[in-house]
Amino acid sequence: MRTRLPDTLAGEARxxxxxxxRACVHCGMCNATCPTYQLTGEELMGPRGRIYLMKQALEGEPVTDLTREALDGCLGCRACETTCPSGVQYHRLFEVGQAAVLEAAPRPTIGRLQRAAIRALALSPAFGALSGLGRALRPLLPSALRDKVPPAPGPAGRPPVRHARRIVLLTGCVQSGAAAHFNAAAARILDRFGISLVEARQAGCCGAVPGHLDARDAAQTLARRNLDAWAPLLEDGAEAVLATSSGCGTYLHDYPDLLRDDPAYRERARRLAALVR
Structure with a gap:
Protein backbone atom coordinates (compact mmCIF):
# COMPACT_ATOMS: atom_id res chain seq x y z
CA MET A 1 0.00 0.00 0.00
CA ARG A 2 1.45 3.37 -0.99
CA THR A 3 1.93 5.86 1.82
CA ARG A 4 2.58 9.60 2.02
CA LEU A 5 3.40 10.14 5.66
CA PRO A 6 4.15 13.74 6.65
CA ASP A 7 7.51 14.81 8.04
CA THR A 8 5.82 15.58 11.37
CA LEU A 9 5.60 11.83 12.00
CA ALA A 10 9.14 10.78 12.84
CA GLY A 11 11.20 8.26 14.74
CA GLU A 12 10.03 4.74 15.53
CA ALA A 13 6.36 5.71 15.16
CA ARG A 14 7.01 6.58 11.50
CA ARG A 22 3.50 -0.89 2.99
CA ALA A 23 3.11 -4.55 3.97
CA CYS A 24 -0.70 -4.49 3.71
CA VAL A 25 -1.94 -5.73 0.30
CA HIS A 26 -5.61 -5.03 1.11
CA CYS A 27 -6.57 -8.68 0.53
CA GLY A 28 -9.17 -8.76 3.30
CA MET A 29 -8.19 -12.15 4.70
CA CYS A 30 -7.92 -10.46 8.10
CA ASN A 31 -11.67 -9.87 8.12
CA ALA A 32 -12.22 -13.64 8.25
CA THR A 33 -10.90 -13.78 11.82
CA CYS A 34 -12.01 -10.36 13.10
CA PRO A 35 -14.84 -10.76 15.62
CA THR A 36 -16.24 -7.26 15.12
CA TYR A 37 -16.35 -7.68 11.33
CA GLN A 38 -18.04 -11.06 11.73
CA LEU A 39 -20.62 -9.48 14.01
CA THR A 40 -21.41 -6.39 11.90
CA GLY A 41 -20.31 -7.17 8.35
CA GLU A 42 -19.22 -3.54 8.02
CA GLU A 43 -15.94 -2.80 6.28
CA LEU A 44 -14.95 -0.10 8.76
CA MET A 45 -15.43 -2.56 11.63
CA GLY A 46 -12.74 -4.87 10.30
CA PRO A 47 -8.92 -4.59 10.17
CA ARG A 48 -8.77 -3.67 6.48
CA GLY A 49 -11.17 -0.77 6.92
CA ARG A 50 -9.45 0.40 10.11
CA ILE A 51 -6.07 0.30 8.39
CA TYR A 52 -7.38 2.63 5.70
CA LEU A 53 -8.83 4.97 8.31
CA MET A 54 -5.53 5.06 10.20
CA LYS A 55 -3.63 5.63 6.96
CA GLN A 56 -5.81 8.65 6.18
CA ALA A 57 -5.31 10.05 9.68
CA LEU A 58 -1.55 9.56 9.56
CA GLU A 59 -1.37 11.24 6.17
CA GLY A 60 -3.13 14.30 7.52
CA GLU A 61 -6.54 13.83 5.94
CA PRO A 62 -9.67 14.95 7.84
CA VAL A 63 -10.65 12.71 10.75
CA THR A 64 -14.23 12.43 12.01
CA ASP A 65 -15.98 10.89 14.99
CA LEU A 66 -16.78 7.92 12.73
CA THR A 67 -13.05 7.18 12.44
CA ARG A 68 -12.59 7.27 16.19
CA GLU A 69 -15.65 5.07 16.79
CA ALA A 70 -14.44 2.48 14.27
CA LEU A 71 -11.10 2.22 16.07
CA ASP A 72 -12.84 2.12 19.44
CA GLY A 73 -14.68 -0.98 18.23
CA CYS A 74 -11.41 -2.91 17.88
CA LEU A 75 -10.97 -5.47 20.66
CA GLY A 76 -7.18 -5.54 20.34
CA CYS A 77 -7.33 -9.34 20.14
CA ARG A 78 -4.86 -9.52 17.21
CA ALA A 79 -6.76 -12.40 15.63
CA CYS A 80 -6.31 -10.61 12.30
CA GLU A 81 -2.55 -11.09 12.53
CA THR A 82 -2.97 -14.87 12.51
CA THR A 83 -4.45 -14.84 9.01
CA CYS A 84 -2.52 -11.97 7.39
CA PRO A 85 -0.38 -13.44 4.56
CA SER A 86 1.84 -10.33 4.56
CA GLY A 87 2.64 -10.41 8.28
CA VAL A 88 1.23 -6.95 8.98
CA GLN A 89 1.82 -6.08 12.65
CA TYR A 90 -1.62 -4.59 13.08
CA HIS A 91 -1.30 -4.02 16.83
CA ARG A 92 1.77 -1.80 16.38
CA LEU A 93 0.10 0.22 13.64
CA PHE A 94 -3.02 0.54 15.78
CA GLU A 95 -1.06 2.11 18.63
CA VAL A 96 0.39 4.78 16.32
CA GLY A 97 -2.80 5.27 14.31
CA GLN A 98 -5.13 5.60 17.29
CA ALA A 99 -2.89 8.29 18.80
CA ALA A 100 -3.11 10.25 15.53
CA VAL A 101 -6.89 9.85 15.40
CA LEU A 102 -7.40 11.00 19.00
CA GLU A 103 -5.19 14.01 18.38
CA ALA A 104 -7.25 15.01 15.35
CA ALA A 105 -10.65 14.07 16.82
CA PRO A 106 -10.43 14.29 20.63
CA ARG A 107 -12.80 12.15 22.62
CA PRO A 108 -15.85 13.98 24.10
CA THR A 109 -15.72 14.73 27.82
CA ILE A 110 -18.27 12.05 28.67
CA GLY A 111 -16.20 9.47 26.82
CA ARG A 112 -13.04 10.43 28.69
CA LEU A 113 -14.89 10.25 32.02
CA GLN A 114 -16.32 6.82 31.20
CA ARG A 115 -12.90 5.45 30.37
CA ALA A 116 -11.38 6.93 33.49
CA ALA A 117 -14.13 5.31 35.56
CA ILE A 118 -13.58 1.90 33.94
CA ARG A 119 -9.83 2.13 34.55
CA ALA A 120 -10.34 3.08 38.19
CA LEU A 121 -12.87 0.31 38.82
CA ALA A 122 -10.95 -2.44 37.03
CA LEU A 123 -7.75 -1.71 38.94
CA SER A 124 -9.49 -1.31 42.30
CA PRO A 125 -9.61 -4.05 44.96
CA ALA A 126 -13.31 -3.24 45.15
CA PHE A 127 -13.90 -4.93 41.80
CA GLY A 128 -13.97 -8.39 43.37
CA ALA A 129 -16.38 -7.28 46.08
CA LEU A 130 -18.67 -5.64 43.52
CA SER A 131 -18.60 -8.81 41.42
CA GLY A 132 -19.76 -10.76 44.47
CA LEU A 133 -22.51 -8.22 45.14
CA GLY A 134 -23.63 -8.49 41.53
CA ARG A 135 -23.90 -12.27 41.85
CA ALA A 136 -25.94 -11.92 45.03
CA LEU A 137 -28.35 -9.51 43.32
CA ARG A 138 -28.38 -11.36 40.01
CA PRO A 139 -31.93 -12.75 40.33
CA LEU A 140 -33.26 -9.21 40.84
CA LEU A 141 -31.49 -7.63 37.88
CA PRO A 142 -33.01 -6.99 34.43
CA SER A 143 -32.08 -9.70 31.93
CA ALA A 144 -29.74 -7.36 30.01
CA LEU A 145 -27.67 -6.81 33.16
CA ARG A 146 -28.10 -10.32 34.54
CA ASP A 147 -26.23 -11.83 31.59
CA LYS A 148 -23.25 -9.55 32.22
CA VAL A 149 -22.66 -10.66 35.81
CA PRO A 150 -19.72 -13.10 35.96
CA PRO A 151 -20.63 -16.53 37.36
CA ALA A 152 -19.56 -17.58 40.82
CA PRO A 153 -16.01 -18.93 40.92
CA GLY A 154 -15.48 -22.65 41.25
CA PRO A 155 -13.15 -24.33 43.76
CA ALA A 156 -10.37 -21.84 44.46
CA GLY A 157 -8.09 -24.01 46.58
CA ARG A 158 -4.41 -23.74 45.73
CA PRO A 159 -1.58 -26.08 46.74
CA PRO A 160 1.29 -24.65 48.78
CA VAL A 161 4.62 -23.66 47.24
CA ARG A 162 6.58 -26.90 47.71
CA HIS A 163 8.59 -27.62 44.56
CA ALA A 164 12.08 -26.57 43.52
CA ARG A 165 10.78 -25.61 40.08
CA ARG A 166 8.83 -22.36 40.20
CA ILE A 167 7.00 -20.08 37.80
CA VAL A 168 5.86 -16.54 38.57
CA LEU A 169 2.11 -16.03 38.28
CA LEU A 170 0.58 -12.80 36.99
CA THR A 171 -2.31 -12.27 39.39
CA GLY A 172 -3.80 -9.48 37.26
CA CYS A 173 -6.79 -7.30 38.08
CA VAL A 174 -10.19 -8.03 36.49
CA GLN A 175 -9.67 -11.78 36.27
CA SER A 176 -8.71 -11.97 39.93
CA GLY A 177 -12.12 -10.58 40.83
CA ALA A 178 -14.29 -12.13 38.13
CA ALA A 179 -12.63 -15.52 37.61
CA ALA A 180 -10.21 -16.27 40.42
CA HIS A 181 -10.62 -20.01 39.83
CA PHE A 182 -8.54 -19.80 36.62
CA ASN A 183 -5.31 -19.11 38.49
CA ALA A 184 -6.18 -21.68 41.16
CA ALA A 185 -6.77 -24.34 38.51
CA ALA A 186 -3.46 -23.50 36.83
CA ALA A 187 -1.67 -23.86 40.18
CA ARG A 188 -3.21 -27.28 40.81
CA ILE A 189 -2.31 -28.56 37.33
CA LEU A 190 1.29 -27.35 37.47
CA ASP A 191 1.66 -28.72 41.00
CA ARG A 192 1.01 -32.20 39.61
CA PHE A 193 3.94 -31.70 37.26
CA GLY A 194 6.25 -30.62 40.06
CA ILE A 195 6.04 -26.87 39.47
CA SER A 196 4.88 -24.32 42.05
CA LEU A 197 3.37 -20.97 41.16
CA VAL A 198 4.70 -18.01 43.14
CA GLU A 199 3.46 -14.43 43.25
CA ALA A 200 5.04 -11.05 43.78
CA ARG A 201 2.95 -9.03 46.18
CA GLN A 202 3.81 -5.71 44.52
CA ALA A 203 2.81 -6.87 41.03
CA GLY A 204 -0.69 -6.35 39.66
CA CYS A 205 -2.44 -5.33 36.46
CA CYS A 206 -0.38 -6.07 33.36
CA GLY A 207 -1.24 -2.61 32.03
CA ALA A 208 -3.65 -3.66 29.29
CA VAL A 209 -6.69 -2.00 30.87
CA PRO A 210 -5.23 1.52 30.96
CA GLY A 211 -3.26 0.85 27.77
CA HIS A 212 -6.44 0.13 25.82
CA LEU A 213 -8.31 3.02 27.43
CA ASP A 214 -6.22 6.07 26.42
CA ALA A 215 -3.81 5.94 29.38
CA ARG A 216 -0.50 4.75 27.95
CA ASP A 217 1.49 6.53 30.67
CA ALA A 218 -0.39 4.60 33.35
CA ALA A 219 0.22 1.35 31.45
CA GLN A 220 3.96 2.08 31.38
CA THR A 221 3.96 2.74 35.13
CA LEU A 222 2.28 -0.61 35.79
CA ALA A 223 4.71 -2.40 33.47
CA ARG A 224 7.71 -0.93 35.32
CA ARG A 225 6.18 -1.92 38.66
CA ASN A 226 5.73 -5.51 37.48
CA LEU A 227 9.26 -5.72 36.12
CA ASP A 228 10.63 -4.49 39.44
CA ALA A 229 8.43 -6.88 41.42
CA TRP A 230 9.26 -9.98 39.36
CA ALA A 231 13.00 -9.36 39.06
CA PRO A 232 13.96 -10.89 42.47
CA LEU A 233 11.89 -14.03 41.82
CA LEU A 234 13.37 -14.53 38.36
CA GLU A 235 16.89 -13.92 39.65
CA ASP A 236 16.18 -16.50 42.37
CA GLY A 237 15.47 -19.20 39.81
CA ALA A 238 11.86 -18.85 38.68
CA GLU A 239 11.70 -20.16 35.11
CA ALA A 240 9.02 -18.00 33.52
CA VAL A 241 6.05 -15.67 34.03
CA LEU A 242 2.63 -17.24 33.51
CA ALA A 243 -0.50 -15.37 32.42
CA THR A 244 -3.72 -17.40 32.43
CA SER A 245 -5.54 -14.61 30.57
CA SER A 246 -4.70 -14.49 26.85
CA GLY A 247 -5.12 -10.71 26.75
CA CYS A 248 -2.67 -10.24 29.61
CA GLY A 249 -0.18 -12.62 28.04
CA THR A 250 -0.31 -10.69 24.78
CA TYR A 251 0.25 -7.40 26.59
CA LEU A 252 3.24 -8.78 28.49
CA HIS A 253 4.75 -9.82 25.17
CA ASP A 254 4.34 -6.20 24.06
CA TYR A 255 6.31 -4.71 26.97
CA PRO A 256 9.32 -4.09 24.68
CA ASP A 257 7.12 -1.86 22.51
CA LEU A 258 5.46 -0.22 25.48
CA LEU A 259 8.81 0.70 27.06
CA ARG A 260 10.85 1.18 23.89
CA ASP A 261 11.64 4.82 24.78
CA ASP A 262 12.73 4.00 28.34
CA PRO A 263 16.48 3.19 28.38
CA ALA A 264 16.28 1.97 31.98
CA TYR A 265 13.61 -0.66 31.26
CA ARG A 266 13.51 -1.56 27.57
CA GLU A 267 16.16 -4.29 27.79
CA ARG A 268 14.50 -5.71 30.89
CA ALA A 269 11.21 -5.67 28.99
CA ARG A 270 12.76 -7.69 26.16
CA ARG A 271 14.11 -10.28 28.58
CA LEU A 272 10.74 -10.52 30.32
CA ALA A 273 8.83 -10.94 27.05
CA ALA A 274 10.96 -13.97 26.24
CA LEU A 275 9.94 -15.58 29.55
CA VAL A 276 6.17 -15.07 29.22
CA ARG A 277 4.07 -18.21 28.97
Whole structure:
Protein backbone atom coordinates (compact mmCIF):
# COMPACT_ATOMS: atom_id res chain seq x y z
CA MET A 1 0.00 0.00 0.00
CA ARG A 2 1.45 3.37 -0.99
CA THR A 3 1.93 5.86 1.82
CA ARG A 4 2.58 9.60 2.02
CA LEU A 5 3.40 10.14 5.66
CA PRO A 6 4.15 13.74 6.65
CA ASP A 7 7.51 14.81 8.04
CA THR A 8 5.82 15.58 11.37
CA LEU A 9 5.60 11.83 12.00
CA ALA A 10 9.14 10.78 12.84
CA GLY A 11 11.20 8.26 14.74
CA GLU A 12 10.03 4.74 15.53
CA ALA A 13 6.36 5.71 15.16
CA ARG A 14 7.01 6.58 11.50
CA UNK A 15 8.93 3.35 10.95
CA UNK A 16 6.15 1.28 12.50
CA UNK A 17 3.43 2.99 10.44
CA UNK A 18 5.36 2.87 7.19
CA UNK A 19 6.34 -0.79 7.57
CA UNK A 20 2.80 -1.92 8.41
CA UNK A 21 1.08 0.16 5.73
CA ARG A 22 3.50 -0.89 2.99
CA ALA A 23 3.11 -4.55 3.97
CA CYS A 24 -0.70 -4.49 3.71
CA VAL A 25 -1.94 -5.73 0.30
CA HIS A 26 -5.61 -5.03 1.11
CA CYS A 27 -6.57 -8.68 0.53
CA GLY A 28 -9.17 -8.76 3.30
CA MET A 29 -8.19 -12.15 4.70
CA CYS A 30 -7.92 -10.46 8.10
CA ASN A 31 -11.67 -9.87 8.12
CA ALA A 32 -12.22 -13.64 8.25
CA THR A 33 -10.90 -13.78 11.82
CA CYS A 34 -12.01 -10.36 13.10
CA PRO A 35 -14.84 -10.76 15.62
CA THR A 36 -16.24 -7.26 15.12
CA TYR A 37 -16.35 -7.68 11.33
CA GLN A 38 -18.04 -11.06 11.73
CA LEU A 39 -20.62 -9.48 14.01
CA THR A 40 -21.41 -6.39 11.90
CA GLY A 41 -20.31 -7.17 8.35
CA GLU A 42 -19.22 -3.54 8.02
CA GLU A 43 -15.94 -2.80 6.28
CA LEU A 44 -14.95 -0.10 8.76
CA MET A 45 -15.43 -2.56 11.63
CA GLY A 46 -12.74 -4.87 10.30
CA PRO A 47 -8.92 -4.59 10.17
CA ARG A 48 -8.77 -3.67 6.48
CA GLY A 49 -11.17 -0.77 6.92
CA ARG A 50 -9.45 0.40 10.11
CA ILE A 51 -6.07 0.30 8.39
CA TYR A 52 -7.38 2.63 5.70
CA LEU A 53 -8.83 4.97 8.31
CA MET A 54 -5.53 5.06 10.20
CA LYS A 55 -3.63 5.63 6.96
CA GLN A 56 -5.81 8.65 6.18
CA ALA A 57 -5.31 10.05 9.68
CA LEU A 58 -1.55 9.56 9.56
CA GLU A 59 -1.37 11.24 6.17
CA GLY A 60 -3.13 14.30 7.52
CA GLU A 61 -6.54 13.83 5.94
CA PRO A 62 -9.67 14.95 7.84
CA VAL A 63 -10.65 12.71 10.75
CA THR A 64 -14.23 12.43 12.01
CA ASP A 65 -15.98 10.89 14.99
CA LEU A 66 -16.78 7.92 12.73
CA THR A 67 -13.05 7.18 12.44
CA ARG A 68 -12.59 7.27 16.19
CA GLU A 69 -15.65 5.07 16.79
CA ALA A 70 -14.44 2.48 14.27
CA LEU A 71 -11.10 2.22 16.07
CA ASP A 72 -12.84 2.12 19.44
CA GLY A 73 -14.68 -0.98 18.23
CA CYS A 74 -11.41 -2.91 17.88
CA LEU A 75 -10.97 -5.47 20.66
CA GLY A 76 -7.18 -5.54 20.34
CA CYS A 77 -7.33 -9.34 20.14
CA ARG A 78 -4.86 -9.52 17.21
CA ALA A 79 -6.76 -12.40 15.63
CA CYS A 80 -6.31 -10.61 12.30
CA GLU A 81 -2.55 -11.09 12.53
CA THR A 82 -2.97 -14.87 12.51
CA THR A 83 -4.45 -14.84 9.01
CA CYS A 84 -2.52 -11.97 7.39
CA PRO A 85 -0.38 -13.44 4.56
CA SER A 86 1.84 -10.33 4.56
CA GLY A 87 2.64 -10.41 8.28
CA VAL A 88 1.23 -6.95 8.98
CA GLN A 89 1.82 -6.08 12.65
CA TYR A 90 -1.62 -4.59 13.08
CA HIS A 91 -1.30 -4.02 16.83
CA ARG A 92 1.77 -1.80 16.38
CA LEU A 93 0.10 0.22 13.64
CA PHE A 94 -3.02 0.54 15.78
CA GLU A 95 -1.06 2.11 18.63
CA VAL A 96 0.39 4.78 16.32
CA GLY A 97 -2.80 5.27 14.31
CA GLN A 98 -5.13 5.60 17.29
CA ALA A 99 -2.89 8.29 18.80
CA ALA A 100 -3.11 10.25 15.53
CA VAL A 101 -6.89 9.85 15.40
CA LEU A 102 -7.40 11.00 19.00
CA GLU A 103 -5.19 14.01 18.38
CA ALA A 104 -7.25 15.01 15.35
CA ALA A 105 -10.65 14.07 16.82
CA PRO A 106 -10.43 14.29 20.63
CA ARG A 107 -12.80 12.15 22.62
CA PRO A 108 -15.85 13.98 24.10
CA THR A 109 -15.72 14.73 27.82
CA ILE A 110 -18.27 12.05 28.67
CA GLY A 111 -16.20 9.47 26.82
CA ARG A 112 -13.04 10.43 28.69
CA LEU A 113 -14.89 10.25 32.02
CA GLN A 114 -16.32 6.82 31.20
CA ARG A 115 -12.90 5.45 30.37
CA ALA A 116 -11.38 6.93 33.49
CA ALA A 117 -14.13 5.31 35.56
CA ILE A 118 -13.58 1.90 33.94
CA ARG A 119 -9.83 2.13 34.55
CA ALA A 120 -10.34 3.08 38.19
CA LEU A 121 -12.87 0.31 38.82
CA ALA A 122 -10.95 -2.44 37.03
CA LEU A 123 -7.75 -1.71 38.94
CA SER A 124 -9.49 -1.31 42.30
CA PRO A 125 -9.61 -4.05 44.96
CA ALA A 126 -13.31 -3.24 45.15
CA PHE A 127 -13.90 -4.93 41.80
CA GLY A 128 -13.97 -8.39 43.37
CA ALA A 129 -16.38 -7.28 46.08
CA LEU A 130 -18.67 -5.64 43.52
CA SER A 131 -18.60 -8.81 41.42
CA GLY A 132 -19.76 -10.76 44.47
CA LEU A 133 -22.51 -8.22 45.14
CA GLY A 134 -23.63 -8.49 41.53
CA ARG A 135 -23.90 -12.27 41.85
CA ALA A 136 -25.94 -11.92 45.03
CA LEU A 137 -28.35 -9.51 43.32
CA ARG A 138 -28.38 -11.36 40.01
CA PRO A 139 -31.93 -12.75 40.33
CA LEU A 140 -33.26 -9.21 40.84
CA LEU A 141 -31.49 -7.63 37.88
CA PRO A 142 -33.01 -6.99 34.43
CA SER A 143 -32.08 -9.70 31.93
CA ALA A 144 -29.74 -7.36 30.01
CA LEU A 145 -27.67 -6.81 33.16
CA ARG A 146 -28.10 -10.32 34.54
CA ASP A 147 -26.23 -11.83 31.59
CA LYS A 148 -23.25 -9.55 32.22
CA VAL A 149 -22.66 -10.66 35.81
CA PRO A 150 -19.72 -13.10 35.96
CA PRO A 151 -20.63 -16.53 37.36
CA ALA A 152 -19.56 -17.58 40.82
CA PRO A 153 -16.01 -18.93 40.92
CA GLY A 154 -15.48 -22.65 41.25
CA PRO A 155 -13.15 -24.33 43.76
CA ALA A 156 -10.37 -21.84 44.46
CA GLY A 157 -8.09 -24.01 46.58
CA ARG A 158 -4.41 -23.74 45.73
CA PRO A 159 -1.58 -26.08 46.74
CA PRO A 160 1.29 -24.65 48.78
CA VAL A 161 4.62 -23.66 47.24
CA ARG A 162 6.58 -26.90 47.71
CA HIS A 163 8.59 -27.62 44.56
CA ALA A 164 12.08 -26.57 43.52
CA ARG A 165 10.78 -25.61 40.08
CA ARG A 166 8.83 -22.36 40.20
CA ILE A 167 7.00 -20.08 37.80
CA VAL A 168 5.86 -16.54 38.57
CA LEU A 169 2.11 -16.03 38.28
CA LEU A 170 0.58 -12.80 36.99
CA THR A 171 -2.31 -12.27 39.39
CA GLY A 172 -3.80 -9.48 37.26
CA CYS A 173 -6.79 -7.30 38.08
CA VAL A 174 -10.19 -8.03 36.49
CA GLN A 175 -9.67 -11.78 36.27
CA SER A 176 -8.71 -11.97 39.93
CA GLY A 177 -12.12 -10.58 40.83
CA ALA A 178 -14.29 -12.13 38.13
CA ALA A 179 -12.63 -15.52 37.61
CA ALA A 180 -10.21 -16.27 40.42
CA HIS A 181 -10.62 -20.01 39.83
CA PHE A 182 -8.54 -19.80 36.62
CA ASN A 183 -5.31 -19.11 38.49
CA ALA A 184 -6.18 -21.68 41.16
CA ALA A 185 -6.77 -24.34 38.51
CA ALA A 186 -3.46 -23.50 36.83
CA ALA A 187 -1.67 -23.86 40.18
CA ARG A 188 -3.21 -27.28 40.81
CA ILE A 189 -2.31 -28.56 37.33
CA LEU A 190 1.29 -27.35 37.47
CA ASP A 191 1.66 -28.72 41.00
CA ARG A 192 1.01 -32.20 39.61
CA PHE A 193 3.94 -31.70 37.26
CA GLY A 194 6.25 -30.62 40.06
CA ILE A 195 6.04 -26.87 39.47
CA SER A 196 4.88 -24.32 42.05
CA LEU A 197 3.37 -20.97 41.16
CA VAL A 198 4.70 -18.01 43.14
CA GLU A 199 3.46 -14.43 43.25
CA ALA A 200 5.04 -11.05 43.78
CA ARG A 201 2.95 -9.03 46.18
CA GLN A 202 3.81 -5.71 44.52
CA ALA A 203 2.81 -6.87 41.03
CA GLY A 204 -0.69 -6.35 39.66
CA CYS A 205 -2.44 -5.33 36.46
CA CYS A 206 -0.38 -6.07 33.36
CA GLY A 207 -1.24 -2.61 32.03
CA ALA A 208 -3.65 -3.66 29.29
CA VAL A 209 -6.69 -2.00 30.87
CA PRO A 210 -5.23 1.52 30.96
CA GLY A 211 -3.26 0.85 27.77
CA HIS A 212 -6.44 0.13 25.82
CA LEU A 213 -8.31 3.02 27.43
CA ASP A 214 -6.22 6.07 26.42
CA ALA A 215 -3.81 5.94 29.38
CA ARG A 216 -0.50 4.75 27.95
CA ASP A 217 1.49 6.53 30.67
CA ALA A 218 -0.39 4.60 33.35
CA ALA A 219 0.22 1.35 31.45
CA GLN A 220 3.96 2.08 31.38
CA THR A 221 3.96 2.74 35.13
CA LEU A 222 2.28 -0.61 35.79
CA ALA A 223 4.71 -2.40 33.47
CA ARG A 224 7.71 -0.93 35.32
CA ARG A 225 6.18 -1.92 38.66
CA ASN A 226 5.73 -5.51 37.48
CA LEU A 227 9.26 -5.72 36.12
CA ASP A 228 10.63 -4.49 39.44
CA ALA A 229 8.43 -6.88 41.42
CA TRP A 230 9.26 -9.98 39.36
CA ALA A 231 13.00 -9.36 39.06
CA PRO A 232 13.96 -10.89 42.47
CA LEU A 233 11.89 -14.03 41.82
CA LEU A 234 13.37 -14.53 38.36
CA GLU A 235 16.89 -13.92 39.65
CA ASP A 236 16.18 -16.50 42.37
CA GLY A 237 15.47 -19.20 39.81
CA ALA A 238 11.86 -18.85 38.68
CA GLU A 239 11.70 -20.16 35.11
CA ALA A 240 9.02 -18.00 33.52
CA VAL A 241 6.05 -15.67 34.03
CA LEU A 242 2.63 -17.24 33.51
CA ALA A 243 -0.50 -15.37 32.42
CA THR A 244 -3.72 -17.40 32.43
CA SER A 245 -5.54 -14.61 30.57
CA SER A 246 -4.70 -14.49 26.85
CA GLY A 247 -5.12 -10.71 26.75
CA CYS A 248 -2.67 -10.24 29.61
CA GLY A 249 -0.18 -12.62 28.04
CA THR A 250 -0.31 -10.69 24.78
CA TYR A 251 0.25 -7.40 26.59
CA LEU A 252 3.24 -8.78 28.49
CA HIS A 253 4.75 -9.82 25.17
CA ASP A 254 4.34 -6.20 24.06
CA TYR A 255 6.31 -4.71 26.97
CA PRO A 256 9.32 -4.09 24.68
CA ASP A 257 7.12 -1.86 22.51
CA LEU A 258 5.46 -0.22 25.48
CA LEU A 259 8.81 0.70 27.06
CA ARG A 260 10.85 1.18 23.89
CA ASP A 261 11.64 4.82 24.78
CA ASP A 262 12.73 4.00 28.34
CA PRO A 263 16.48 3.19 28.38
CA ALA A 264 16.28 1.97 31.98
CA TYR A 265 13.61 -0.66 31.26
CA ARG A 266 13.51 -1.56 27.57
CA GLU A 267 16.16 -4.29 27.79
CA ARG A 268 14.50 -5.71 30.89
CA ALA A 269 11.21 -5.67 28.99
CA ARG A 270 12.76 -7.69 26.16
CA ARG A 271 14.11 -10.28 28.58
CA LEU A 272 10.74 -10.52 30.32
CA ALA A 273 8.83 -10.94 27.05
CA ALA A 274 10.96 -13.97 26.24
CA LEU A 275 9.94 -15.58 29.55
CA VAL A 276 6.17 -15.07 29.22
CA ARG A 277 4.07 -18.21 28.97
Missing amino acids: DVAETAL
